[in-house]
Amino acid sequence: MSSTFQSSLVDTFQRPVDYVRIAVTSRCNLRCSYCMSEAHQESTDAHSQLSKQEIVTIIKVLATLGVTKVRFTGGEPLLRMDIVELVREAKKIAGIKTVNLTTNGLLLDSFLPALVDAGLDAINFSIDTLDRERYHTITRRDEYRRVRDNLDNLLATAVIPTKLNVVLMRDINSDEILRFVDLTREHAVTVRFLELQPFDDHQIWRTGKFFSADKIQELLKSNYSGLQTIRGHSTQYFSYVLPDHKGSIAIIPAFTRNFCSQCNKIRITSDGKIISCLYEQKGLKLLPLLRSNASHESISDLFRKAVSLKPLDGKHSAKDTGRTSMSEIGG
Ligand code: SAM
Ligand code: SF4
16 A cells, blocks of 8 residues: 555444445435435535535545545436546546446436546446336336436446346335346346335335345245356345356345445445444534635544444444435435
């Protein structure tokens, strides 16, 4: 590690933090029922949102603290007109190894070549159904055609490593698992089935739609005799390949399993708060520091404080999730 790097971020339980997820906007062009209500209030006050320069400063400071991995998310990150510049700037920062994006893909046709040119490393594309009517019902917007065209183009051109995020819900899209797996036959894509988490603006979490990782695994095993387990990324608790399929399959048991012991991330909200745990509610306010020309050292200190607040087991220590929507923190 270069001598410009200060001591790395390590929390009270000896977990190193080298990954930041930045929600670059709270706005969204969809209204997924498991994420936000139709009436979800988005900040219309541009001044309360992080500027490009502020985001770049955050990444620069974090890079000196040993963070190597950045993910831009939201809300919908492609609603930010400067998203390409953000990727380009982030890629230039010494110490940053990967810059990834999580998107609903609706606007990808306008941005893909420029994002690739800017050096984006990988895309997580969120799509929960391959049926137009259902897409409309789940997202409350009739945008399936454009999203599907963008997905098909992404898979056909294979210009960038791609993972699909599919949130599974009983009797809503749980019968589409095999259709999604089918995409891995011809394309080098990872299809990731996600468990629903209780951040849905009180819409469907309590309505019995939860579909567990165990059920997904059972279904995969009973349908594919050639299913082979592979070693996946830490949160991809179950990862598989199938003979003759170019892609892979993963299950993210975000609710039924606990990944706290391997947690290496912090999150930044679009209004500039540092969130040290998914289940934490308030966060530490970074925006005032950024807007008062605070020194690199005082911004570093706030990050160190945030990391020192990371709980050993966030899910079980949280009294109530409190969080109404994943869009505040970007998943
Ligand atoms: N708008 C972008 C998108 O949808 O990809 C980025 C933000 S979105 C909050 C990030 C990820 O969180 C998406 O893959 C979405 O499916 C997932 N997500 C949102 N709410 C969720 C919930 N209640 N449970 C599980 N995953 C959720
Ligand atoms: Fe928007 Fe993503 Fe939330 Fe869907 S999951 S409403 S696309 S932020």
